[in-house]
Amino acid sequence: MQIRKKKRIREGMVEHLTIGNHIANFIIHFCLIMVAVISLLPMWHVLMSSVSDGFSLLSYKGVAVVPIGKPTLEGYRLIFRDASVWIGYKNTIIYVAGTVGLGFVLNVLGSYALSQPTKGKGIMYGFLFVTMLFSGGIVPTYMVMNALGLTGSRLSIILLEATQTFYLIFAAKAFAAVPLSTVEAARMDGAGHLRVMFQIMLPQAKGMFFITLLNTFVGAWNSWYNASIYVPADKTKWPIQLFINEMTSANVNFLETATPNYSRYLIQFAVIVVATLPIMVAMPFFQDKIEAGQLQGGVKG
16 A cells, blocks of 8 residues: 555656645745845835935835835935045945955965865964954054055055955865865876966866855955045045945934935935945846855865
């Protein structure tokens, strides 16, 4: 009887779902839909609020599913008529390019050294773990950067955000997962460290490196704190996030004027869209690489 029941369930090599399977699938899909709604609803509210009428939105309570009042782009006009926004975008692109480029080089070189069977490997890992647990602090870091003559320069921001300890550790594990026979065969053919690193090991670990580069990109794009410390007075070097922070702070008391411009209430929503839209547009194009890198990182070598 049990054998016949299994045959009925797997007729034609197709497994027929039981009532329990249907219930489980319903729960899973329901949870995924709820997570998607919870994740997307705040951003949709911000987007709809940014194109709403300022006066109507100010008195509106609840989630803006559609534009409140007459749709308008006045909030964006107030932002982009300020030349500082374009300066901020230019600086952000410079910081992102420098941070991602330098971070890639540091991650490759550092992770390759950590993946090699050297006597000092354990000591190097120990130093890295210490930096993950304990930070030198803002003041000592500033003193070091000042002693090096880097305060007030773009390089101070790029150096501090280029890489992180766990990026090196993850990348080192990806390098260590490369088959040793492949590396030894390349060395028997006369390949040196650089060739083994970039032509043999890196192509096989590119998924994990893509994840580290993407995280570095997102972190550099959203960064503003280091710029507020190391280039506070030079607005020609401010990233877009720091300009947005200043614009939002300066717009808090707009209602205290004699004739308030209610469109200024839209700035706090429009700046969020301006700051996050490039990443949101670019992210779907890299989704397959993100999943491949995460899968590679989750497989034990």
